[in-house]
Amino acid sequence: MKLRKELMVKPGRPVVLDKLDPGNTFGWEKSDAGTKRLEQNTARLAELQWRLFAESRHAVLIILQGMDASGKDGTVRHVMTGLNPASCRVQSFKVPTDEEVRHDYLWRIHKVIPSHGEIGVFNRSHYEDVLVARVRQLVPKEIWKRRYNQINDFEQMLTENGVTILKFFLHIDKAEQCDRLRARLSDSTKNWKFERSDLDVRRQWDLYQRAYEDALRRCSTKWAPWFVVPANKKWFRNLAVSEILRATLEDLNPQFPKPLFDVTKIRVT
Ligand code: AMP
């Protein structure tokens, strides 16, 4: 599929976020193709999820990362809307608890990796440990530098054990974030989303962008690729994520299991 190829970060290739237009829609128009295609994808995803669950051989893990107000929650709401909650789990990662910080940083992650048949969505993830941990100097450089390889090894191990991983960086620019944070102050239905600390993070915008660039370059792998999703336009962000998820599930092509008995020989009375 086209968007999957266009948005994927080629393993080892440097990423310069300033050069990637967060308003790009790759020729899609909101009015027709964009919205209609999203509806079709939503219906198809529901069907593929049902098969994935029935087959129970693969798990799918979707990782969402991005600056504050980049649309991580909105992506879950709009793209996952048709999925059956019975086999879809969303996990948000916040500041680690006292118990979590006393373990290695992958401990809390590994515990909630989706099981075979499930689709798991991570709103933030172990990547925070090479993003916020780096920018805010929560651990020394020697520690966070080692994590890129550790993450690649961890994700490879998961992949070899039946977990298909998709990682999306929702790319907005500073002006778009400004508008969205202002809306969180001016719209009473959005006040609850605003946190004062968002402004501190915003002041460190450039440092976060550099940290993201390194994570994208060092951890986009054959087995767990990163996608940079232009996310200034919410409808395109939703379309892109649903296209890539759909294409990935189509490739997995999950099948309903064949019965282990001769169904013609069994009578239900
Ligand atoms: P939100 O996603 O807006 O609910 O915010 C969650 C907050 O938790 C963000 O400020 C993250 O940077 C922070 N966070 C998540 N994971 C970590 C981590 N491993 N270390 C430190 N802060 C984290």
Ligand code: MG
């Ligand atoms: Mg927030």
